[in-house]
Amino acid sequence: xxxxxxxxxxxxxxxxxxxxxxxAWAQSITIAIGSEPSTLDPQLRDDGGERQVNDNIYETLMxxxxxxxxxxxxxxxxxxxxxxxxxxxKLRDGVKFHNGEPFNADAVVASVSxxxxxxxxxxxxxxxxxxxxxEKVDDLTVNLMTTGPDPILPSxxxxxxxxxxxxxxxxxLAGAPVGTGPYKFDSWxxxxxxxxxxxADYWGGEPEIDDVTYRFVTEPGTRLSGLLSGEFDxxxxxxxxxTTNVPKFAAxxxxxxxxxxxxxxxxxxxxxxxxxxxxxAIDRKAMVEGLFMGYATIAKGSHINPAAxxxxxxxxxxxxxxxxxxxxxxxxxxxxxxxxxxxxxGRWLKDREQIEAVAGYWAETGLNxxxxxxxxxxxxxxxxxxGPRPDAIFIANSNELLDADREMSFIYHKDGAAASNSDAExxxxxxxxxxxxxxxxxxxxxxxxxxxxxxxxxxxxLFNLQDIYGMSExxxxxxxxxxxxxxxxxxxxx
Amino acid sequence: xLEFILRRLFQGVLVVxxxxxxxxxxxxxxxxPVALMLPLSSTEAQxxxxxxxxxxxxxxxxxxxxxxxxxxTLDFGxxxxxxxxxxxxxxxxxxxxxxxxxVGLGAAVMLSIPMGAVSALRPGGLVDRxxxxxGLLGLAMPQFWLGLVAIMIFAxxxxxxxxxxxxxxxxxxxxxxxxxxxxxxxFTMMVRASMIDELNKPYVKTARAKGLGLTRxxxxxxxxNILVPFLSISGWELIATLSxxxxxxxxxxxxxxxxxxxxxxxxxxDLFLMQAIVFVIAFLIVLIGIVLDILSKAVDPRMELN
Numbered sequence: 157x158x159x160x161x162x163x164x165x166x167x168x169x170x171x172x173x174x175x176x177x178x179x180a181w182a183q184s185i186t187i188a189i190g191s192e193p194s195t196l197d198p199q200l201r202d203d204g205g206e207r208q209v210n211d212n213i214y215e216t217l218m219x220x221x222x223x224x225x226x227x228x229x230x231x232x233x234x235x236x237x238x239x240x241x242x243x244x245x246k247l248r249d250g251v252k253f254h255n256g257e258p259f260n261a262d263a264v265v266a267s268v269s270x271x272x273x274x275x276x277x278x279x280x281x282x283x284x285x286x287x288x289x290x291e292k293v294d295d296l297t298v299n300l301m302t303t304g305p306d307p308i309l310p311s312x313x314x315x316x317x318x319x320x321x322x323x324x325x326x327x328x329l330a331g332a333p334v335g336t337g338p339y340k341f342d343s344w345x346x347x348x349x350x351x352x353x354x355x356a357d358y359w360g361g362e363p364e365i366d367d368v369t370y371r372f373v374t375e376p377g378t379r380l381s382g383l384l385s386g387e388f389d390x391x392x393x394x395x396x397x398x399t400t401n402v403p404k405f406a407a408x409x410x411x412x413x414x415x416x417x418x419x420x421x422x423x424x425x426x427x428x429x430x431x432x433x434x435x436x437a438i439d440r441k442a443m444v445e446g447l448f449m450g451y452a453t454i455a456k457g458s459h460i461n462p463a464a465x466x467x468x469x470x471x472x473x474x475x476x477x478x479x480x481x482x483x484x485x486x487x488x489x490x491x492x493x494x495x496x497x498x499x500x501x502g503r504w505l506k507d508r509e510q511i512e513a514v515a516g517y518w519a520e521t522g523l524n525x526x527x528x529x530x531x532x533x534x535x536x537x538x539x540x541x542x543g544p545r546p547d548a549i550f551i552a553n554s555n556e557l558l559d560a561d562r563e564m565s566f567i568y569h570k571d572g573a574a575a576s577n578s579d580a581e582x583x584x585x586x587x588x589x590x591x592x593x594x595x596x597x598x599x600x601x602x603x604x605x606x607x608x609x610x611x612x613x614x615x616x617x618l619f620n621l622q623d624i625y626g627m628s629e630x631x632x633x634x635x636x637x638x639x640x641x642x643x644x645x646x647x648x649x650x
Numbered sequence: 651x652l653e654f655i656l657r658r659l660f661q662g663v664l665v666v667x668x669x670x671x672x673x674x675x676x677x678x679x680x681x682x683p684v685a686l687m688l689p690l691s692s693t694e695a696q697x698x699x700x701x702x703x704x705x706x707x708x709x710x711x712x713x714x715x716x717x718x719x720x721x722x723t724l725d726f727g728x729x730x731x732x733x734x735x736x737x738x739x740x741x742x743x744x745x746x747x748x749x750x751x752x753v754g755l756g757a758a759v760m761l762s763i764p765m766g767a768v769s770a771l772r773p774g775g776l777v778d779r780x781x782x783x784x785g786l787l788g789l790a791m792p793q794f795w796l797g798l799v800a801i802m803i804f805a806x807x808x809x810x811x812x813x814x815x816x817x818x819x820x821x822x823x824x825x826x827x828x829x830x831x832x833x834x835x836x837f838t839m840m841v842r843a844s845m846i847d848e849l850n851k852p853y854v855k856t857a858r859a860k861g862l863g864l865t866r867x868x869x870x871x872x873x874x875n876i877l878v879p880f881l882s883i884s885g886w887e888l889i890a891t892l893s894x895x896x897x898x899x900x901x902x903x904x905x906x907x908x909x910x911x912x913x914x915x916x917x918x919x920d921l922f923l924m925q926a927i928v929f930v931i932a933f934l935i936v937l938i939g940i941v942l943d944i945l946s947k948a949v950d951p952r953m954e955l956n
Contacts, residue, residue, distance in 0.1 A: 191914070192914075194731045194732050194733060195732070195733055200733075201733075277699065277700070277703065281696065282696075330733070345817075346742060346906070347742070347743060347746070347816070347906025347907075347910075347911075348815050348816050348817065348904075348906050349815065371814070371815055371904070372904065372906075373814055373815075373904045374901060374904065374910070374913065374914065375901055375902055375904065377798055377902070378798075378801065378813060378814050378902060378903065378904055381798075381801045381802065381805060381806050381813045381814075382805075382813040382814060384806045385805045385806045385809055385812075385813050386809070387805075387812060387813055387814075532919070533682050533685055533919055536682070536685040537682060537685055540685065541685070
């Protein structure tokens with residue numbers, strides 16, 4: 157009996173010492189993404205695959221919480237506005253890049269100067285066009301100067317990744333990135349996968365997951381199979397109809413809003429009654445259920461993202477009233493008149509389905525509706541080219557800056573790349589909002605602009621689309637409103 | 651023979667030039683690369699600067715002359731997507747595709763000859779009916795579907811093989827299998843039909859009457875006679891695989907070859923990468939055609955060029 161006791165005690169001690177000596181469980185995960193980064197240079201391209209990887213390697217002065225609130229990140233506190241065109245950032249102390257270079261004012265100046273240097277022809281200039289220069293005040297203080305008043309500057313700095321000045325000169329930013337973030341670059345097998353490992357010296361504490369491998373899988377069906385076979389832990393863009401097949405999934409309101417932009421100067425759609433009828437004729441609730449299995453919400457009267465600054469929460473979505481729509485078309489004398497609906501196919505989730513369903517609803521009003529599904533390049537020409545504006549054109553509009561100015565300028569402003577109106581008053585309101593630095597006043601401007609757009613039916617907003625991710629049984633993760641795949645926010649349970 | 655080879659090479663050069671011109675025209679017809687490559691919110695000035703950067707502001711004739719000159723030095727410009735020389739991307743992915751084709755088509759050739767021969771020996775028998783059924787299935791099933799079914803069975807349900815990607819030998823099995831089935835079916839049917847035809851010819855009957863064993867007849871006479879049609883059908887199958895099947899198989903199974911890269915280049919409107927891929931594939935097809943013709947001529951000297 158004593159022998160057994162001794163043996164058990166020994167076995168227990170052995171087990172305890174093994175557990176005490178062994179390192180924490182090494183946790184590795186694999187994420188399947190739809191496209192391979194074209195480069196890992198975080199400043200030159202505007203590329204989804206690059207961002208999905210680099211968001212974990214690089215950091216920015218400002219960040220967002222998973223729900224979209226703008227908070228300081230590499231900045232120690234929110235920036236202060238010194239005058240109409242100067243913003244001052246105090247930087248977090250003691251942060252180092254993965255190669256040992258310190259993060260300081262010089263790094264911010266180098267990062268800003270590189271992005272805005274015309275010689276680099278950065279595709280991200282669409283986000284940073286208003287920035288004139290950056291100037292070091294002291295080691296941990298930087299002033300950013302803008303070309304005019306720019307209230308969105310703090311949001312812009314949520315987009316701009318900070319690079320190490322020394323490494324940017326001599327290193328390989330495109331192939332082996334070096335940032336300050338929770339994960340470090342490890343390897344990249346072009347065409348197949350890319351691996352990051354945890355940064356043990358991360359200023360925010362070492363992340364829980366030790367390494368992450370990104371697999372590039374274009375086909376949604378293949379991503380789903382990989383998840384089902386246990387190869388992948390997270391897959392992006394899970395189709396709504398597959399949510400019941402996967403071990404786990406998570407859906408979150410995303411950045412995209414689907415909308416039709418109406419040609420307010422076109423023969424039929426110039427009549428506000430016709431435009432109102434087009435908004436009333438669509439049973440959006442039926443489409444949410446039928447097309448998106450509930451993983452979309454009806455857009456509330458405008459195409460601005462509800463998580464964006466400037467969203468008018470007071471507006472209600474257009475009701476479904478086919479009888480009134482028919483009556484309005486009749487009143488406008490538009491019965492039997494042609495209406496061409498332009499769109500594309502395969503670029504955005506259920507784009508063709510949305511276009512065809514809406515065209516079907518519109519045909520019921522008495523208009524003579526035809527759809528024109530174009531090849532993507534031709535579609536872009538229709539959307540932004542110099543030719544005549546389409547009667548109605550479909551866009552899945554996204555807003556990475558989460559500020560209403562982006563969508564206003566793009567779709568509502570008469571000179572916007574995708575705008576179909578010639579409303580000078582609307583344009584003046586948008587321009588005034590763009591340079592208004594008083595937050596409350598700016599919000600009031602945006603509320604008014606959206607109200608006007610809503611009342612005049614300039615657009616036909618459809619849905620705020622959700623991002624759906626498939627996950628393995630062991631993953632715990634709540635996706636973010638900005639679609640960033642932050643591995644440091646993920647957990648593995650085993 | 652030398653004249654034959656020279657004439658065939660000359661024809662090849664003409665075809666490659668024709669393809670070059672077609673690629674140039676088509677890639678300029680399909681759409682505006684500037685609109686495709688820049689973000690939706692880019693300004694007119696940014697678009698103009700980009701067009702100038704990639705030379706699209708030049709007259710079309712100047713663009714073509716430059717295009718032909720660049721191709722002569724294998725300079726297809728920088729891939730808009732990868733921002734490095736397009737030909738570098740092609741040469742990086744081409745070996746993956748060639749490996750896949752070598753294994754897939756190699757397996758199809760190796761299996762089809764015994765399968766076809768055995769079927770031909772007893773037409774209508776059990777083995778023949780089984781082979782024909784598999785063959786018909788292989789011909790009838792589209793490869794993307796076949797790929798997905800193979801993933802479902804061998805990767806998801808049985809978990810024997812990885813679903814996608816490239817790395818170990820196991821990664822090669824599903825794509826090679828998917829790629830092999832259609833050619834295997836075609837080869838097997840072709841071997842079977844030619845063999846039945848040959849076995850009914852008087853020389854076989856004579857040989858058998860003389861007491862020659864069937865194996866010897868097959869090895870010495872029959873197989874050699876079906877070699878020319880087999881070579882030619884293999885060539886066609888190789889060309890079909892290179893120019894089409896790999897696109898589907900590589901996309902479904904995320905095999906990082908030239909087919910998948912072609913799909914990605916099209917999706918991203920990467921004009922320069924598309925040109926480089928089409929040109930290299932066209933060049934390889936012409937080369938395969940020439941090699942096959944020369945081989946066929948060597949096997950059967952009666953062959954002439956049309």
